[in-house]
Amino acid sequence: MSDIERTMTGIAPDAGAVRSDLESLKRLWALAGPLRGTVLTGIVYRFAQSFCLGLGFGTAILLVTDLLKDDFTPTTGWALTMTALASLSLFGQLLFGFLSSKITWFAAFDLGAELRLAMLDRLRRLPLGFHLSRNRGDTVTMLTSDMQMVENFMLDGLPRIAEAFGLPIAILIFLAFQDWVVALAALASILVAVPVYLKASRRLAELGIRRQDMQAAAAARMIEFVQGIAVIRAFNRLAKGAEDFRAALQTFRDLSVRMVLRLTLPLVGFGLILMLGVPLILFAAGWRWLGGEIGAATAITACMLIYATYGPLLSLIAVMEATRMADASLTRMDRILTAQPLPEAAAPKEPDGFDIAFDDLSFGYGETPVLKRLTFTVPERTMTAIVGPSGAGKSTVLNLLPRFWDVGGGAIRIGGVDIREMSSERLSRLITVVFQDVYLFSGTIFDNIAFGKASATQDEVEAAAKAAQAHAFIEALPDGYRTRVGEGGASLSGGERQRVSIARAILKDAPIVLLDEATAAIDPTNERALQAALAALVAEKTLIVVAHKLSTVRAADDILVLDEGRIVERGGHDDLVAGSGLYASLWRHWTEAANWRIGHK
Ligand SMILES: Nc1ncnc2c1ncn2[C@@H]1O[C@H](COP(=O)(O)OP(=O)(O)OP(=O)(O)O)[C@@H](O)[C@H]1O
Structure with a gap:
């Protein structure tokens, strides 16, 4: 942490706990309290929506593989099954998409409201010394933009993570039914890439927290500027106020750039490892086809589905920043939520008189x-x-x-x-x-x-x-x-x-x-x-x-x-x-x- 950050934020360097994505999700889960059921239902719906899309792909596989079989004669039952599966995929996507949006919106806003109330209650019970030692702008930013980050993550980030896995899982299941070796080849790069993703995200944690702190410091300077406008004008220090704000913004910008730079390499690594699955599937499908283990149709459809398998997972890259921001916000909120309130008497007593x-x-x-x-x-x-x-x-x-x-x-x-x-x-x-x-x-x-x-x-x-x-x-x-x-x-x-x-x-x-x-x-x-x-x-x-x-x-x-x-x-x-x-x-x-x-x- 640089000197300017320490001066501007007034926060000790070890004040923010660095968490992995999974730990952050656990923390968020704990905070969701009684809303957990609703949040989970929203995620399950989004997963189901993505899964239904996968069902569409799966139906296409079945259709193509059946049609390419030499001895295959389409029957009415077969046509009806294919139509039913395709319709189910379409209808499921619409239905679960709608249900998931509806329920996550409500859950995100309810959670936001609950968290704000919990924060206000905690602020009320903390010793005055806690408030005096903090920057007022920082507390305001916590109640506004940090809350917004967490809400947005619930609203968008979390469902997108569920979505990223829904379609690949559906396709993997279908592939497994066709041929387990090809399915395993498709799964291998995912199994290697996901830990790389989690590690990269964790590396960003500390920078993310510092970045949010600086953003709060910049907001605090603005609040201070407005509150002290009379003194600033009386002493003709308008330029000084603007200078402080610019310095805070500059540090915020530098941290953001560092974050992007630090993100680039691991994310390219994650994408590359994931996409190594493409040649692996091509090889596995070709090998199994040559060995007579699978038909040409299965081999071709497996190759066609490669990008549908990895595409959604690649979109996790875009979610990483949102996850880090929400996590940084949670860490900042934790400074209040985990601060020790004044102890309350377990069995309160009544005074006898007012001396x-x-x-x-x-x-x-x-x-x-x-x-x-x-x-x-x-x-x-x-x-x-x-x-x-x-x-x-x-x-x-x-x-x-x-x-x-x-x-x-x-x-x-x-x-x-x-x-x-x-x-x-x-x-x-x-x-x-x-x-x-x-x-x-x-x-x-x-x-x-x-x-x-x-x-x-x-x-x-x-x-x-x-x-x-x-x-x-x-x-x-x-x-x-x-x-x-x-x-x-x-x-x-x-x-x-x-x-x-x-x-x-x-x-x-x-x-x-x-x-x-x-x-x-x-x-x-x-x-x-x-x-x-x-x-x-x-x-x-x-x-x-x-x-x-x-x-x-x-x-x-x-x-x-x-x-x-x-x-x-x-x-x-x-x-x-x-x-x-x-x-x-x-x-x-x-x-x-x-x-x-x-x-x-
Ligand atoms: N919130 C605080 N944090 C740290 N030190 C404080 C705080 N408030 C007061 N002090 C310090 O405690 C000491 C006593 O302060 P206090 O305000 O009680 O004095 P006082 O007798 O009321 O002074 P005055 O007549 O100037 O108001 C001072 O040295 C002051 O700097």
């Missing part, structure tokens, strides 16, 4: 410890503020409560129950998180607020919006609550977005609220509205807030001062400010900054 206890808690995102042996409790319906310098680990404390990550050492208990022993669904109902960065989904304002409670009525949504001081500005929008906001809430101001997110949290009405206060100063009107909104949200709740504002810190029942992942001070505001520790110095800086702002107004 929170951090018990000797340690945590690091990687090797470096971020939180070091924190022990503190937050009694029910109280407010605890966490303060400290940037990077001290304040947001990390909040991230561990909803299990965005699992703790490294120690435990977090809510109502006496370790959060890992509750069901994730119960834990999610217990906690509302209001982030610094508000995310609104593309949809109406109503949908965005109702996100907090699936069954919310218009009245409930409006009541929550009123409490969050958002009703007035929502009513003033062109379509009120039915106004659509762009992805991320693009069409609203920062303060408006925040109040919509608080309305969403109010509607959820969870007993524990985690609040990562916005650091950016906002205008006084918005600030007042925001404070009122927050007051409505946190009334009667157990609240932990990462505090950046003087008003918030003063209002807290308890203040934790965090520095380099440790609690260095703890207590009420008055006691802490009277001391000479970190809090007193932080407080001095805050008040100086506030006075400075006021003085400069």
Whole structure:
């Protein structure tokens, strides 16, 4: 793997398992789950369609060999049999062709839908760290083009493999009835060529995965380009964005060319070995005819059928790339499907109350410890503020409560129950998180607020919006609550977005609220509205807030001062400010900054 690939894809070189075609088919088979029966029926129909074509050829053999016999006199029964066989071949091809197309289309789409749902479910259950360490564009590509590759393989590749074998098998059976030596001669080159094909395909596996990764990286660059368009324009870096995309495409192209080059020789080898069957059959047929073992008619028809035997198998060459692409897609999807989700409690417990206890808690995102042996409790319906310098680990404390990550050492208990022993669904109902960065989904304002409670009525949504001081500005929008906001809430101001997110949290009405206060100063009107909104949200709740504002810190029942992942001070505001520790110095800086702002107004 080249440096540029590693940089662009962010994927470790050993991240993709290299599988043979047969192993890939097995993997696909395992993924097909309950649809296996349908998939198999589709393949069997396609095989039958091809077999029926072979029946046509077989009928022709019988017809010619019989007619060429010296002592043969056609009878009505014979004519009827030939007509029936030919009709059966034609009718079978039409019928099985239709059935196979119909059933494989349905199976492919059903499988695609099932796989997408399985992927989304897995994505939902994976720790947040997994998502943050991945490129968002890569996940999107996996859910779109990788899925498409697998669907196409089910729809087209797999049936074509069945088809490639149906006709040759039918012909071989007919030949075997005529003369087993000729049939064996026809089979010999197939037996040697197929392993060559499988080996060649396996050689392509690793390149195929890298090629798909690069394609995903190119798509990711495009997504990044669109998402960061404002920054790119502000810094006049349009050319840089295009350059990155071009570099990704160039690497993708180079890998594709290498793949074709690497494919050429083994595929020519496969074709050559297969076609060696032609002289072999000619020799066998001639030898058997000269030896008087078979009639001239059999020898001639065997020679005529040579290309019908090998032609369909040669079409496997075209299927190889589709197989490799589908396999690469499967390998990429496996990175998600086989990633370890957060463990779920086998026998979930119910919390007794909503007090929170951090018990000797340690945590690091990687090797470096971020939180070091924190022990503190937050009694029910109280407010605890966490303060400290940037990077001290304040947001990390909040991230561990909803299990965005699992703790490294120690435990977090809510109502006496370790959060890992509750069901994730119960834990999610217990906690509302209001982030610094508000995310609104593309949809109406109503949908965005109702996100907090699936069954919310218009009245409930409006009541929550009123409490969050958002009703007035929502009513003033062109379509009120039915106004659509762009992805991320693009069409609203920062303060408006925040109040919509608080309305969403109010509607959820969870007993524990985690609040990562916005650091950016906002205008006084918005600030007042925001404070009122927050007051409505946190009334009667157990609240932990990462505090950046003087008003918030003063209002807290308890203040934790965090520095380099440790609690260095703890207590009420008055006691802490009277001391000479970190809090007193932080407080001095805050008040100086506030006075400075006021003085400069
Ligand atoms: N997803 C992550 N992956 C790896 N390291 C992280 C991640 N998030 C935070 N960190 C690191 O963990 C440490 C604590 O970060 P955290 O965001 O908890 O600090 P904070 O006190 O909230 O800072 P701030 O006040 O600036 O928001 C920092 O050194 C940060 O670089």
